[in-house]
Amino acid sequence: MRSTLPFLLTILAAPAVAAPLAVDYAKSEITFVSKQMNVPVDGQVRKFTMQLDFDPKKPEAGMVKIDIDVASIDAGSDEANVELVKRVWLDGAKFPKVEFTSTAVKALPGGRFEVAGRMTIKGTTRTVSAPFTAKAQGTAQLFEGAFLLKRLEFKIGEGPWSDTETVADEVQIRFKVLANTAPK
């Protein structure tokens, strides 16, 4: 039952979203670079789900919804991961998910695009936007983009950690998503 329920929901929800793309999670990644003492530290999101629809000919009709499992965020070291889920950082016990829901997708000059939407982290919602590219790969599309997230806008790192001399405010988020066109 547990496995058939999401399947049924997908079928029921299908008419609402025209031709959604199927994300190939094995070939998709959300990574980030934080800076402490000007030392860039690579991190990654190990578990996320994504609903996605995008047609380069009709970018305005595109949408994306992303759910990130806070416990799966790897900040680059075991020591940092122990701290990251604590209250002053992401408070994983109270806020187990990070969510992004797009509100607008538009074309930019030079064949690029931009997605804007609401990002909810640790109970705080802010509007963020990210430029991205979309490349056709056979029947699939590869989306790549990056943007700067200001951690303090979401109270990520409170108290002494709000000092940006040690840990920079800006965290660069990068995403690479390979999505297949679902069979019609």
Added chain:
Amino acid sequence: MTRYTRIAQLLHWLIALAIFTNLAFGTWMVTLDFSPQKLRFYSYHKWLGASIFMLVLLRLAWRLGHRPPPLPVHMPAWERVAAHVSHTVLYALTLAVPISGWLFSSAKGFKTVYFAIVPIPDLIAKNPPLADVLKLWHLSLNYIMAALVVLHIAAALKHHFKDRDDVLARMLPYVRSNRGA
């Protein structure tokens, strides 16, 4: 009495001070709870370690062009051998300790950015299991170096106060020779 050159003396004492400082600082900082200060201290420790490494290279280059004064004639052969071996190992350790720390940091996934400005390239990629091994190396090399430094100081004091020769005085700019020369 022939002393070491002023440059050689300066480098010896500067490196000695830096090593004492960084050894004590490193031993202390690892005991702290996770905090912004701790992250800063780790960076300071790496910057000082990188500085020591460069000072040792400078010192070795200087030594190539400026041979140290000869050992006192009274020293028996075994003491001469012991002095040469321990000095060589000390030089090697003053390079090996910062290198082990540098590799340890890289394997942990933390690049060293010298004075938060100049990135020092990582020689090895992030590799947490290797980082655990390198941590042990960094610690062990430090213990061996600390033991040798104790021996080095004991030998210098023995030369000065027991043998009453110029071995300690020649590394100092002002101390008079034991024989008044």
